[in-house]
Amino acid sequence: MTADSSTPSSAPHRIAIAGASGRMGQMLIEAVRAADDCQLAGALDREGSPTLGRDAGASLGYASGVPVTADLRSGLAGAQVLIDFTRPEGTLAHLAVCRELGVQAVIGTTGFSEAQKAEIAEIAKDIAIVLAPNMSVGVNVTFKLLEMAAKALATGYDIEVIEAHHRHKVDAPSGTALKMGEVLAEALGRDLKDCAVYAREGVTGERDPSTIGFATIRGGDIVGDHTVLFAGTGERIEISHKSSSRAGYAQGSLRAVRFLAGRKTGLFDMFDVLGLR
Ligand SMILES: NC(=O)C1=CN([C@@H]2O[C@H](COP(=O)(O)OP(=O)(O)OC[C@H]3O[C@@H](n4cnc5c(N)ncnc54)[C@H](OP(=O)(O)O)[C@@H]3O)[C@@H](O)[C@H]2O)C=CC1
Ligand SMILES: O=C(O)C1=N[C@H](C(=O)O)C[C@H](O)C1
Numbered sequence: 108m109t110a111d112s113s114t115p116s117s118a119p120h121r122i123a124i125a126g127a128s129g130r131m132g133q134m135l136i137e138a139v140r141a142a143d144d145c146q147l148a149g150a151l152d153r154e155g156s157p158t159l160g161r162d163a164g165a166s167l168g169y170a171s172g173v174p175v176t177a178d179l180r181s182g183l184a185g186a187q188v189l190i191d192f193t194r195p196e197g198t199l200a201h202l203a204v205c206r207e208l209g210v211q212a213v214i215g216t217t218g219f220s221e222a223q224k225a226e227i228a229e230i231a232k233d234i235a236i237v238l239a240p241n242m243s244v245g246v247n248v249t250f251k252l253l254e255m256a257a258k259a260l261a262t263g264y265d266i267e268v269i270e271a272h273h274r275h276k277v278d279a280p281s282g283t284a285l286k287m288g289e290v291l292a293e294a295l296g297r298d299l300k301d302c303a304v305y306a307r308e309g310v311t312g313e314r315d316p317s318t319i320g321f322a323t324i325r326g327g328d329i330v331g332d333h334t335v336l337f338a339g340t341g342e343r344i345e346i347s348h349k350s351s352s353r354a355g356y357a358q359g360s361l362r363a364v365r366f367l368a369g370r371k372t373g374l375f376d377m378f379d380v381l382g383l384r
Pocket of ligand 1: 125126127128129130131132152153156192193194196197198214215216217218239240241242243282356
């Protein structure tokens with residue numbers, strides 16, 4: 108029997124991975140290898156990367172049969188879906204080719220500007236995309252907890268978002284912290300653009316109770332910690348999520364791949380994938 112539209116569940120998801128030599132790229136190659144229903148179909152790294160031409164599994168100690176390439180068209184030719192954890196400008200270049208070839212995308216990259224997010228929404232009119240600043244189940248459940256806590260603690264509690272990441276992270280605050288801020292602001296009927304305070308220095312004056320503060324820590328190999336502090340009078344509530352491995356981000360990405368199967372267009376996030384909306 109041939110693999111056609113009558114047997115979609117038996118055919119593996121053919122996945123290309125962008126940023127193949129990166130921290131998440133490597134974790135994803137390993138996760139795809141371990142998943143019975145997934146197959147590595149392409150591996151992208153940017154021009155000049157020493158990994159170009161090598162087998163995508165080489166540094167993980169196995170032969171995947173997929174060479175790393177900077178040629179987007181050949182790297183995406185055999186794929187149904189691209190998983191992209193790179194940088195905003197890289198992701199947008201990759202998406203342009205995904206759109207041309209009809210390849211779906213799961214995007215974990217953070218640090219997009221508002222204009223870049225609008226560009227992704229436009230591309231999602233032609234291909235199906237999952238875009239989320241954090242693919243882990245635990246973080247997405249934490250977003251829901253924050254929504255509930257913010258509504259219940261709407262007055263009398265100052266809200267601060269504190270995040271810590273490894274020394275190599277290039278964007279701040281993290282995409283997850285910003286999403287937490289958006290969830291909190293929306294639950295409180297505010298717009299994060301109007302109430303976010305990203306830095307304090309010098310004589311700042313007393314804290315404005317309508318603000319949501321952010322604090323960023325960078326150091327060592329911290330995978331990703333996020334805490335939201337609700338500071339009241341005589342008590343404090345802290346809701347924290349701490350990642351000790353990147354495996355959760357990779358597993359969440361594969362759930363997003365499975366969710367996209369059969370979808371032609373649309374912009375989704377992990378709430379859609381996990382049924383949390
Ligand atoms: N949504 C989520 O769950 C998570 C999101 N992230 C996000 O994913 C992104 C990547 O994180 P991480 O893996 O730690 O980062 P790394 O720096 O380890 O990896 C990034 C990869 O992308 C490549 N790259 C960099 N710039 C470009 C570009 N312009 N075009 C194409 N490729 C490029 C890098 O190549 P080179 O080495 O040559 O620079 C590298 O292979 C970040 O935005 C991070 O915040 C991370 C973890 C979880
Ligand atoms: O760069 C990272 O490492 C991470 N980035 C994401 C973010 O910016 O929120 C997700 C996770 O915290 C790890």
